[in-house]
Amino acid sequence: MAQLRIGLAQMNPVLGEVQRNLQLHLDLISKAREQDVQLLCFPELSLTGYTLRDLVPDVAITAHESDPAMAELLAASQDMDLLFGFVEQDDRYRYFISAAYLSKGQIVHVHRKVYLPTYGMFEEGRYWAAGHRLCAFDTQFCRMGILICEDFWHMSSAYALWEDGADVLLLVSASPGRGLSPEAMLGSSRSVELMNQMYATFLTDFVVHCNRVGFEDGLNFWGGSTIFGPDGKLVAQAPYFEESLLVTVLDLNALRRVRVQLPLLRDERLTLVYGELRRILRSMSGRQQE
Amino acid sequence: MDVASKLMCNTDVTRRVLVGFVRRELQRFGFRRAVLNLSGGVDSSLSCFLAAEAMGADNVLSLLLPYRTSTADSAEHAAQVVKITGVHSKTLDITPMVDPYFEQHPQISDVRRGNVMARMRMIVLYDHSVAWNGLPIGTSNKTELLLGYGTLFGDMASAINPLGDLYKTQVRQMARAMGVPEAIIQKPPSADLWVGQTDEGELGFTYAEVDKLLYLLVDERYSPREAVAAGFDAEFVATVMRRVQAYQFKRMQPIVAKVSRRDVGHDFLYPRDWGT
Numbered sequence: 001m002a003q004l005r006i007g008l009a010q011m012n013p014v015l016g017e018v019q020r021n022l023q024l025h026l027d028l029i030s031k032a033r034e035q036d037v038q039l040l041c042f043p044e045l046s047l048t049g050y051t052l053r054d055l056v057p058d059v060a061i062t063a064h065e066s067d068p069a070m071a072e073l074l075a076a077s078q079d080m081d082l083l084f085g086f087v088e089q090d091d092r093y094r095y096f097i098s099a100a101y102l103s104k105g106q107i108v109h110v111h112r113k114v115y116l117p118t119y120g121m122f123e124e125g126r127y128w129a130a131g132h133r134l135c136a137f138d139t140q141f142c143r144m145g146i147l148i149c150e151d152f153w154h155m156s157s158a159y160a161l162w163e164d165g166a167d168v169l170l171l172v173s174a175s176p177g178r179g180l181s182p183e184a185m186l187g188s189s190r191s192v193e194l195m196n197q198m199y200a201t202f203l204t205d206f207v208v209h210c211n212r213v214g215f216e217d218g219l220n221f222w223g224g225s226t227i228f229g230p231d232g233k234l235v236a237q238a239p240y241f242e243e244s245l246l247v248t249v250l251d252l253n254a255l256r257r258v259r260v261q262l263p264l265l266r267d268e269r270l271t272l273v274y275g276e277l278r279r280i281l282r283s284m285s286g287r288q289q290e
Numbered sequence: 291m292d293v294a295s296k297l298m299c300n301t302d303v304t305r306r307v308l309v310g311f312v313r314r315e316l317q318r319f320g321f322r323r324a325v326l327n328l329s330g331g332v333d334s335s336l337s338c339f340l341a342a343e344a345m346g347a348d349n350v351l352s353l354l355l356p357y358r359t360s361t362a363d364s365a366e367h368a369a370q371v372v373k374i375t376g377v378h379s380k381t382l383d384i385t386p387m388v389d390p391y392f393e394q395h396p397q398i399s400d401v402r403r404g405n406v407m408a409r410m411r412m413i414v415l416y417d418h419s420v421a422w423n424g425l426p427i428g429t430s431n432k433t434e435l436l437l438g439y440g441t442l443f444g445d446m447a448s449a450i451n452p453l454g455d456l457y458k459t460q461v462r463q464m465a466r467a468m469g470v471p472e473a474i475i476q477k478p479p480s481a482d483l484w485v486g487q488t489d490e491g492e493l494g495f496t497y498a499e500v501d502k503l504l505y506l507l508v509d510e511r512y513s514p515r516e517a518v519a520a521g522f523d524a525e526f527v528a529t530v531m532r533r534v535q536a537y538q539f540k541r542m543q544p545i546v547a548k549v550s551r552r553d554v555g556h557d558f559l560y561p562r563d564w565g566t
Contacts, residue, residue, distance in 0.1 A: 015563050051561040177307065180299035180460070186307075215314045217561045220307050241306055 002253045004141045004168075007037035008225045008246040010238045012214030015049035018059050022047065022069050025084060028245060029076050035247045039141065042084040043172050043212035043225075044113075044148050045097060050174035051216040052087070056127045060089035063100060063110045070100075070107075077102035081139065083146065083170055083210075088112065094129035099146050099172055101137065109137035111146035115154055121176065121219070124150075136164035142252055149173035152195060162203045163270055167255055169199060171209040177222035177241075189222050189240065201232030204258045204265060206250055213243055230258040291520065293502040296510075297459045301467035304460075305340075308452045312344035315450045316425050318566035323424030327415050327445070328352035328379070329482065330367030332465050332475050333453060334429040338371050339468040340452050341427050347376035351422045354381040355411045357388065357483075364482050367474045374469065380418070384410050404483030408444025416447070425449040433458040433497055436504055437530070438537020439489065445481075446540065457505065458497040495526065503530055 009028045014020045025042060032040045044050065047069065048059045061067045063086075065074055073082060081103040088098035088110065097113035112131025116124035134157055136145040145161030145168075152158060152171050161169060179187020192209065200207040206229060213223040225246055227235040236248040259265055316324060324341040328334045341350045354368045365381075372379040388410050392398055398406075419426050428448025430440050432455050440446040453461060458479070465475050479489040479497065490496050503522050506512040507530070514531050518524045546555040 014566065015561055016565050051563070053559045053561055055560060055564065180304055181296075182298045182300055184300050184303060186303060215311055215563075217563050218311070220311065241310060 002251065004250040004252060005036055005038045006208065006248060006250055007032040007035065007040040008208070008210045008238060009040060009042045010211065010213055010223045010225045010244040010246060011042065011046060012212060012243055013046055013049045015216055016052060016055045016059055018047055018069055022072060025073065026076060029080065029082070031245055032247070033080060037080055037247055039081040039083070041170060041172065041208060041210040043210045044099070044174040045085045045087065046212070047084060047086040049216060051219065053127060056087055056095050060087040060095055063088050063098060063107060074102055074105050074107070078105050083172065085172055095127065096129055096131055097148055099148055101139065101146065103140060108139060109146065111148065113148040113151055114157065115150040117150045134160040136161050136166035142167045144168045144170055146170045146172070149175060158199050158203060162205060166205065168206040168208060171196065171207065173209065173211045174221055175211050176219040185240070186222055189224050193226060196226055197228050197232055200228035200230060202264065204230040204255070204262060206230060213241055230255050293505055297457060297501060297505055299460050299463060301464055304464060305468065308340050309344045312340055312427065312450065312452050316345065318563060319425065321423070321425050323349045323422055324427050325351040325353065325415065325418050325422050325424040326427040326429065327411050328354055328368045328371060330364035330474065331479060332470060333431055333461055335371045335470045335474050336461055336465045336468065337427050337429045337453060338375055338377060339470060342375040342377050349424070350377040351418060351424060352377050352379045353414060353418060354379055355384050355414055357407055358385040359485050360482050363477065367471070370471050382414055384414070400484045404481065405441045405444060407483055408441035412444050412447045427452065428454065430454060431456050431458050431461050433501055433504060435541060436508060437493065437533050438540045439493060440540070442540050457501040459501040500530060503527065
C-alpha cells in the first residue's frame with residue numbers, strides 16, 4: 001500500500017478518569033472515521049492522563065481483550081487502526097506506561113516505555129516498571145515501531161527499531177512545556193522537533209510524533225504534533241497548545257525515492273556496530289572488575 | 291555569559307501558557323470567576339491582566355485593601371489597572387480591622403505589623419473568594435519565592451499562582467507586553483507595609499542583580515563558586531544562598547510527623563488535579 005491516511009489526536013485527557021477518556025477516544029475515532037483515517041494515534045497515557053502518582057494502580061488495565069476498555073477500543077479498530085496510551089498492569093502487578101497498536105479487532109503490538117525519567121520534575125521510576133523490549137512490528141501498511149517520550153531521547157531506541165525494520169516511527173508523548181527564551185516556542189518544543197527531524201533525516205523514515213495538550217498540576221503540555229518525511233522535511237504540524245485532530249496522507253513511496261538517492265539504510269553496518277558494542281561492553285565489565 | 295539576555299522571554303508564548311493555566315485550573319474545579327488582591331504594584335497588576343484575559347474582565351474581582359499609611363500612588367495605580375482591564379473592584383480599608391490589634395500590642399515591630407496586615411488581606415481575599423464564588427489568584431513571583439520575601443499565609447496564600455515561575459525581571463517584561471502602565475513597572479517595588487519601605491532597600495540588593503544570580507544558581511545549576519567565577523561578589527552570593535536556604539520552609543506545606551505506614555505528605559501522593 002503506497003499511501004497511509006494518518007490522524008493524530010492531539011487531545012487533553014481527564015486526569016485519572018478512564019471512562020471519560022475512553023469516551024473522548026471514541027468521539028475522536030468517530031471524527032477521524034468521517035475523514036477516512038486509516039490509522040489514528042493518541043498520545044502517551046491518553047486513557048489516563050500523565051501526572052498520576054498514587055493513582056497508577058487504580059487506573060490500570062490489562063493488555064487483553066477481556067478488559068472492558070480494551071474491548072471497546074478493539075471493537076473500534078475493526079475499520080481503523082488505533083494507537084493509544086494506557087497504564088498496563090501485568091499479571092504480577094507491575095505497572096507500565098504502555099502504548100498499544102490495534103487493528104481489525106486484534107492487539108498487534110504493545111510497547112512498554114523503556115526509559116522512565118526520574119530526575120528534575122519527573123518521578124516515573126517511583127511509580128512504574130520499565131519495559132525492556134524495542135521491537136518493530138508489521139502492520140497492514142508497513143513495518144512500524146513505537147517509542148514513548150523519554151524513549152526517543154535515547155537515540156539507540158530509534159536506531160534499534162530502524163534496524164528491526166520500522167519504516168514509520170510512531171512517537172507518542174505527554175511532554176511538559178518548559179524553557180523560556182526570546183524564541184517564539186518553548187525550549188522543550190524546539191528540542192523535540194529537532195530530534196524528530198534528525199531521526200527522519202538520518203533514518204530516512206517517517207517520524208510521527210503525537211503529543212498531548214492541556215495542564216496538569218501546573219505542567220503545560222505543548223502539543224505541536226509533527227510528521228517528518230524520510231527526506232527530513234516537515235509533512236504536517238498541529239498547533240501548539242490547542243486540541244486538534246491532524247489528518248494527513250503519508251506517501252509511503254517516498255521511502256523508495258529517498259533511499260535510492262540516499263542509501264543510508266543499505267550502507268548501515270549493523271555487524272560493525274554490534275562488534276564495537278560488544279568490545280565496549282567487554283572493556284566496561286573489565287574496568288568494573290578492576 | 292550575558293545573563294540578562296537569558297532572562298528574556300518570548301512574551302507571546304509565556305502569555306499563552308499563563309492565560310491557559312489560569313483558565314484551565316479554574317474551570318477544572320468548576321469556577322468561572324477569579325478574585326485577587328490588587329496593590330497597585332507590578333506583580334498584582336500583571337496577575338490582574340492575566341486573570342482578566344483568561345476569565346473575562348466581568349468574572350474578575352480585584353480587592354483594593356489600603357491601610358491608613360498606604361501611599362496614594364498605590365491606590366492610584368490600582369485604580370488605573372481596574373480601569374484598563376475593566377475588572378470589578380472593591381475597596382476595603384483594613385485600618386479598622388488591624389488597628390485594634392496593634393493598639394493591644396504597642397511595642398509591635400514593623401515586621402510584625404506588616405505580617406498582620408498581609409494576613410488580614412489574606413482573610414479578606416479568602417472571604418471574598420466565597421462571596422464572589424471565585425478562586426484567589428496569587429501574585430508572588432519566583433524571585434520572592436526563592437528569597438522567602440513574603441508573608442507565609444499572607445500575600446503568599448492563593449489557590450493558583452501564574453507568576454510563581456517568573457523572575458521579577460520577567461514579570462516586568464510581561465507586564466510591559468500586556469499593557470500595564472509604565473509608571474507601575476518603573477516605580478521601586480514595595481510591599482507598602484510601612485512608610486518608606488522598599489523591597490530593594492530591605493533586601494539590600496536590586497532585583498535586576500539578584501535575578502541574574504538566581505537564574506544561574508537555580509535554572510542553570512551553577513554552584514555558588516561558579517557564580518563567583520562568573521563575576522558575582524562572593525559575599526552577595528553567600529547572602530543570597532543563605533536566604534534561599536533559610537526560607538525553604540515557606541515554600542513547603544507544614545511537615546507531618548510520620549508514624550503510620552502511609553501519611554499525608556510523605557507517601558499519600560495524589561495529583562492536585564485528581565479527576566479533573
